[in-house]
Amino acid sequence: MTSFLAFTFFGLFSGAAYAIAASGLVLTYTTTRVFNIAHGALGMVLSFVFWDFSVRQGMPLWLALFLVLFVVAPAVGWFIQRFVTRGLGEGPVSVSLVVTVGLLVGCIGLATQIWPPEPRSIQPFFPGVNIEMFGIFVTAHQLITIALSGVVAVGLYVLLNRTRIGTAMRASVDNPELLKLFGGKPEQVAALSWAIGTSLAALAGVLLVSTVGLDYYALTLLVVNAYAAAMLGKLKSLPMTFLGAMVLGLTTSYASGYLPTEGVLNSVRNVVPALFLFVVIVAMPQAQLRIGQVKGIVSAPQPSLFKALGWGGALLLGVAFLATAMGESKLLLLGTAATYAMVMLSLVLLTGYGGHVSLAQFTFAGVGALAYVKLDQPNLVGLLLSALIAAGVGALVALPVIRLTGLYLALSTLAFGVIMEKMIFQADFAFGFNGTLDAQRLSVLGVSIDSSAAYVWVMSLFFVLMGLFLLWLRRGTLGRMLIALRDSPAACGTLGLDARWFRVGLFGLSAGMAGLAGALYAGLRGSVGAAEFQFFNSLPLLLLAVVFGVTSVTGAALGGIGLMLLPVFQSSSPSMAGLIFAVIGFGAVALGRDPNGLANQVFKLGRLLDRRFGSSIRARIPVLPAPGEAQRRVREEAEANAGAAPSLAGVGLHADPADDQYSDGSHDIPLRSDPRQEVPADAAPRG
Known part of the structure; x- marks a missing residue:
């Protein structure tokens, strides 16, 4: 008592x-x-x-x-x-x-x-x-x-x-x-x-x-x-x-x-507030649709398919060049940047396109990494299964709060992140007694990618493919529905659009993308632990995604590089570690109202340079004629000259596509576009 x-x-x-x-x-x-x-x-x-x-x-x-x-x-x-x-x-x-x-x-x-x-x-x-x-x-x-x-x-x-x-x-x-x-x-x-x-x-x-x-x-x-x-x-x-x-x-x-100090119930002691929060959110009544004026977010411009393929190819070439000149430690950093960029792509889908905030996106990456190791299938099938498991977990998180939106969804992910960290990731059955598990490199069609340089390039390839998928999705019907639901859910509700299951699918797809990144990260490092997927790591991830642009693939790429460099700067200047953290936080405060972020400024600079120097540069680039273009021009010019020199036909002249001139072997006769122009005397037909 x-x-x-x-x-x-x-x-x-x-x-x-x-x-x-x-x-x-x-x-x-x-x-x-x-x-x-x-x-x-x-x-x-x-x-x-x-x-x-x-x-x-x-x-x-x-x-x-x-x-x-x-x-x-x-x-x-x-x-x-x-x-x-x-x-x-x-x-x-x-x-x-x-x-x-x-x-x-x-x-x-x-x-x-x-x-x-x-x-x-x-x-x-x-x-x-x-x-x-x-x-x-x-x-x-x-x-x-x-x-x-x-x-x-x-x-x-x-x-x-x-x-x-x-x-x-x-x-x-x-x-x-x-x-x-x-x-x-x-x-x-x-x-x-x-x-x-x-x-x-x-x-x-x-x-x-x-x-x-x-x-x-x-x-x-x-x-x-x-x-x-x-x-x-x-x-x-x-x-x-x-x-x-x-x-x-x-x-x-x-x-x-x-509660007992051993077993699963011991971990419950540390997550009582998070469990309480999650239960209260699930018991919340149906959220009312928010009405009022539409305040849409002006998204970053969408590149054409040709530009997207071009920039994706340039990125892969750049990574291939850098990978051949880097040591093992630098390659691990480059692969880590690719991991962060892929997780930020999942935020582009969820936050940039869908308007929902996840405060535990790194937790979904941890689910994918843990599934990849536990499945013990270091191939494309294991990679796909890991992503599907993470997607299922993401859908389960959104399913209990299917009636709610906005703030409640974000807080449910916060509670989920705390529960996963304290109850699952730190448990012996997850990452083991030592808190780490060994992982194998990915193999494609039976060929193991043992080289770190090749593995980093493969990770970059997955980033490019995921980026192209997002751009394709954004241009289609689903992309337009996402933007409409983000900007005015009330208007979509009046049109009969049920956003609840759509929201669950969106959370699942976003979690699957993060889980895919986590699985690739496990293969890159060779071993993963619970400390790498702490709940708090999701906060700077979200902030840097917003700072660099959470509405574009370019912003995700830049944000991944920035998040990778953050611990590097902190370790090189320990006395400035807190200041760097503060700059990121307050920078997100300053740029939070513009989710297009710094990437939008890069786009504006590119358009400015194009207006200033683009026409002169394009004028100096030789344009190769399309196949058959020269022959078509020859026929048109010949038909135009037929009135002035009708006897040109049948005298053994041939077309030279290289310089668009007629030649009879001894004379070069320029093509005439004006039939009234006089033909030189030495070009008169013989016989």
Whole structure:
């Protein structure tokens, strides 16, 4: 009984902290329609600020807490709303998700750059003060956390439902233009919401940091718990959000205390929040079609088939040339870039064409790699089966949430990625006790591709084939349906188009492409492990796909190279590793509204150069006549000259296609296009 009470109080403490974080998340979403994926990352950064003020700067604890909660956090929230998320609620959900994911990655990079990794700790409030209740000791810090969660819940409920500013907050979402007519200021209301929400994220981080520790990723990913609690409240009900947080905290505490420490159930202890999130999403009611004006994304221009084949051939020639001049380590990097590029092609289909966001695309690549190794068929059949298994898993992920769209689909992939990493990839039956498995190189028609140079070229060939497939798909009927469903699902619904099974097929095909890339990657490396397919790796993958252009094959190729170079730059300049990460994250924030990315700028530069220098260059290139063209021109010229020199026929002259002249063996007679032109005397017929 004593242990049960101890786990209960610890669960209430954890749930109270989750409730505070989830309340801030619900507040920002309710008032601005922007789901802040970076909510936990903001709490993490502000927890480091609190440590810096209280420990490194030596400020009194109460002063450091006041500055963080009432000065720094509100300023950060105002800045984010003013310069990052302003107007995102009116656009596609995929854009707001990408921008906030970029903010998350940028915050982690910024924290690691300002506060490099080293042991740090923060003491709880009133350390050493314990209160005995029902035979167990409860710390003052835990009681303060539980009390603050109740104060926050009641305060936010009163703010939103009983005050004029709360009414303005809700009205700023429903109809901001009407709010302006009544003298309201929607932008100021939204900024106030983000200031309060960021302060609540900071408070949750400060309350949890004494238990979790100052860890960049642990504090950031704890927000998954807040997502689950917020989803139970349907992102609008604060009482249900508070209840969901408490239930989640208790469930997590009981699971850690009573589940066995061995076997499959041991891994369940680490994924309770993700399972809770997935179950809540599956139980969500049917999502309503979003109506309003169509805000389509202007996609990158589609090249013609001739251009696509030409650029694909040029890429294969370039890879063949580079592969012959590279060492083994450089070839592995080049093959890794091809893997990343193929996974990004799956995002081009899913996000660029379909408008859906996957936060676990690298997990599908891991499924393909694991299937390739377990099947033990290093040939085209095994490669195809691996892709089909990954496609089936992707369809299964989308199937439970077939009634939902946008945000819920993205969060379901997030929960899936966490579950796969903790329960499957880290289990002994997956990648073994050591966490790695050996893989064999691919063989084609019985011929094993043992050379790394040849294998990298084959991977590039698969990238080209996948790119051509996407371009073919985009030009066809399915491609037009994808774009229509992305830009206006409501309009497609009124036309009778059922997008639910179409969405499942899209997720399956995208996952299959990622699984194919993972299988090829396993053959390239010779051994693969669970660490290479961590859930968090999918976030920079998504961001670089957006930065370089998630709507084009060119963007995927450039993004694959960029993601491959990221660890190279970080290892060459360890002191700048966090800064590079921050640049990628905040770069995605800047370019998130333009999914065509840097590839679109390359296209614009190419068109500019073509207008400036293209005509002069083409004029200098000799054009070879088509087969039979010279003979046709000879006949036409001869018929035109028939009126001026009718006796030319039958005198033994022959056509010389090389210079388009008649010759009788002794004289060269230029062709005449004007029959009135005089024929020279020495060209008169003889006899």
